[in-house]
Amino acid sequence: MNASQVLFLVFAALTLGSALMVVTTKKMIHAAFWLIATLFGVAALYALLNAGFIAMVQLVVYVGAIAILFIFAVMLTRKDLRDSAKSLNANWGWAALFSALMFGGFAILLRQWDGFGMKEAGALPATDMITKLGTALVTPTQYLLPFEVASVLLLAALIGAVYVAATNK
Amino acid sequence: MIPISWYLIVAAALFSIGLFGVLARKNAVAILLGIELMLNAVNINLVTFWRYNAPATVTGQVFAIIVFAVAAAEVAVGLALVISIYRNRKTVIADDLDMMKW
Numbered sequence: 001m002n003a004s005q006v007l008f009l010v011f012a013a014l015t016l017g018s019a020l021m022v023v024t025t026k027k028m029i030h031a032a033f034w035l036i037a038t039l040f041g042v043a044a045l046y047a048l049l050n051a052g053f054i055a056m057v058q059l060v061v062y063v064g065a066i067a068i069l070f071i072f073a074v075m076l077t078r079k080d081l082r083d084s085a086k087s088l089n090a091n092w093g094w095a096a097l098f099s100a101l102m103f104g105g106f107a108i109l110l111r112q113w114d115g116f117g118m119k120e121a122g123a124l125p126a127t128d129m130i131t132k133l134g135t136a137l138v139t140p141t142q143y144l145l146p147f148e149v150a151s152v153l154l155l156a157a158l159i160g161a162v163y164v165a166a167t168n169k
Numbered sequence: 170m171i172p173i174s175w176y177l178i179v180a181a182a183l184f185s186i187g188l189f190g191v192l193a194r195k196n197a198v199a200i201l202l203g204i205e206l207m208l209n210a211v212n213i214n215l216v217t218f219w220r221y222n223a224p225a226t227v228t229g230q231v232f233a234i235i236v237f238a239v240a241a242a243e244v245a246v247g248l249a250l251v252i253s254i255y256r257n258r259k260t261v262i263a264d265d266l267d268m269m270k271w
Binding site: 065091124 | 170171172173174175176177178179181182183184185186187188189190192193194195196198199201202203205206209212213216217219220221222224225227230231233234235237238239240241242243244245246248249250251252253255256261263264
């Protein structure tokens, strides 16, 4: 077992452990903080996959924006988050069973796939990935259209969120 | 090097944990947290397949970035809905939000 495998196991354990805390902890504000730990773990996994740009975007967008939004939402809806209230609904046993079965199904499906035994990643190209990515996003023959659609989607979400949440009437 | 199976199993486990959160939590904000976990699991898979199968192309990373944008849009609208519901009904417990049921 070499160093990168040890690092992987450490960050995978951090990710999955804090993800379990996100879905089980009672206080909502703690769940939001555990989500930040999960997102850091996922960013570390991206870094291990040599996707440095994606790891940085993960930190900026998820930890910097989405997690903060969650913390604001938790604080704005605080009345029902008393610690005495039960955090799981009556059917949580069925939910746990279904999730475990889902995981088992994924494992069986993945084992049947031919590439599952792949041990080594291919060599990275010598060219700079970020330059390639930036060029691809603004080249009409590549990913210009998805890029623009994403920006329209974000604008629509922005206007929709302001309209829905605005103090009203 | 790390075998591809490790990443895929971690992503599958993260997705299942998020699914459990969506199905089992009472609080609407906690359900959105579960959805975020599931989106992250999908993104781990996308970046893994990019790294192991097509590191010379940018397709996998572009997919991951589009998922980021969709996740940001989803969480903004979702939390706006939760806050709006909280203003009108004074609750964010999913079981109590039954005004569309009759």
